[in-house]
Amino acid sequence: MPSLWVEKYFPADFSQFVGNSDIVQYVRTWANNWAEGKAQKPLFFFGQSGAGKTTLACICAKVNDWELFELNASDFRSKEAVERIVGAAAFNSSFSGKKRLVLLDEVDGLQAQDRGGAGAILAILRDSKNPVILTANDIYADKKLAPIRAECALFEFKKINYLSIAKRLREILELEKKEFDEEAVKEIAKNCEGDFRSALLDAQTLSMQGKILPESVKSFGSRFRTKKIFGVMAKIFKGTDLAEIREAVFSSDVSNDLLLRWIEENIPRQYSGNDVSTAFDV
Numbered sequence: 001m002p003s004l005w006v007e008k009y010f011p012a013d014f015s016q017f018v019g020n021s022d023i024v025q026y027v028r029t030w031a032n033n034w035a036e037g038k039a040q041k042p043l044f045f046f047g048q049s050g051a052g053k054t055t056l057a058c059i060c061a062k063v064n065d066w067e068l069f070e071l072n073a074s075d076f077r078s079k080e081a082v083e084r085i086v087g088a089a090a091f092n093s094s095f096s097g098k099k100r101l102v103l104l105d106e107v108d109g110l111q112a113q114d115r116g117g118a119g120a121i122l123a124i125l126r127d128s129k130n131p132v133i134l135t136a137n138d139i140y141a142d143k144k145l146a147p148i149r150a151e152c153a154l155f156e157f158k159k160i161n162y163l164s165i166a167k168r169l170r171e172i173l174e175l176e177k178k179e180f181d182e183e184a185v186k187e188i189a190k191n192c193e194g195d196f197r198s199a200l201l202d203a204q205t206l207s208m209q210g211k212i213l214p215e216s217v218k219s220f221g222s223r224f225r226t227k228k229i230f231g232v233m234a235k236i237f238k239g240t241d242l243a244e245i246r247e248a249v250f251s252s253d254v255s256n257d258l259l260l261r262w263i264e265e266n267i268p269r270q271y272s273g274n275d276v277s278t279a280f281d282v
Contacts, residue, residue, distance in 0.1 A: 004261045005204045006197050009172050011059050018168050018196050019051060019160030026155070027056060031064050034099065034131045042125045042132035044107075044152035046139040050195025051157035053135040054105055061101040066131070070103040100130045108136035108145065118144045125151040159194030162186065168196070169203050179211035187217045201229070205258060233262060237270045 011017050014024050023045075030040050045053040061068040104121065125132060125148065134152065139145055166189035173180050185203070192199035206212045235248035249259070267279045 005172060005200050011055060013063055014059060017052060017056060017059060018164050020157050023155045024056065027060055031060050035064055042134060042152045044139060044149060044154050045133065045135045045157060046137065047157035048159045048194055049137055050197050051160055053157055057103045057133040066099045066101045068103060069100045070105060072105050102130055102132045104134045106136060107134045108138055108141055118148065122147050122151060160196055162189040165189035165192065165196050165199050169199060173203060178207040181213050184212045184214045184217045187214060229262060233266055236263060
């Protein structure tokens with residue numbers, strides 16, 4: 001089963017990050033200041049889906065040899081949970097003595113059924129002894145996020161220019177020794193609507209069919225890849241009707257191999273305990 005290129009070519013450092021170069025430069029400086037013992041304001045990344053908000057945070061931890069403590073904020077709706085789990089990460093060093101980068105992903109998910117979680121996060125942001133990065137698609141959707149915004153340096157991720165995406169796609173296709181037409185690669189980059197992960201998935205899928213040509217890209221169509229594949233994943237993991245799940249699988253426009261890789265990647269994120277091993281067996 002082929003490895004997913006989105007994993008294989010995950011950026012090793014800041015130089016391999018595509019797009020939003022001004023934000024990358026700021027994060028470099030921000031991280032250097034933390035490394036020198038100068039506490040900095042938390043960073044709040046928001047905007048374009050697929051532009052690399054979470055990826056940039058992960059690169060920051062990797063480059064600086066920090067332990068990454070990542071949580072999806074929508075899973076921690078109560079004040080007690082946030083204080084117990086996020087608070088411990090924000091105020092203590094890791095077991096190795098290294099700094100922790102606390103990453104709170106999809107903070108806009110705190111809105112629903114919040115039982116003091118937003119207020120607890122606010123208190124932690126003010127006093128954290130470790131670097132903190134938050135991400136969200138929309139930071140203005142709910143007034144509960146207003147106090148959190150005020151405690152952070154805000155950075156809006158813009159849609160990545162298609163020429164930058166095409167350049168990186170060509171580099172990867174050449175490394176993989178795949179044949180391609182220059183215009184076809186540009187068309188893939190345009191179709192992804194600024195979502196690099198989506199473009200890379202398309203390029204990998206099309207490369208399995210032979211040389212990537214304009215006509216094959218055209219038949220693929222212009223659409224939001226990540227929304228489509230995540231919709232299929234949601235049906236596979238959360239569906240209750242077998243016919244509905246099978247229909248979602250058959251409607252997916254990625255290859256069976258790639259679909260299995262998506263499932264494999266997401267099993268540990270969707271399940272816990274014995275359910276993880278059971279899902280892998282299935």
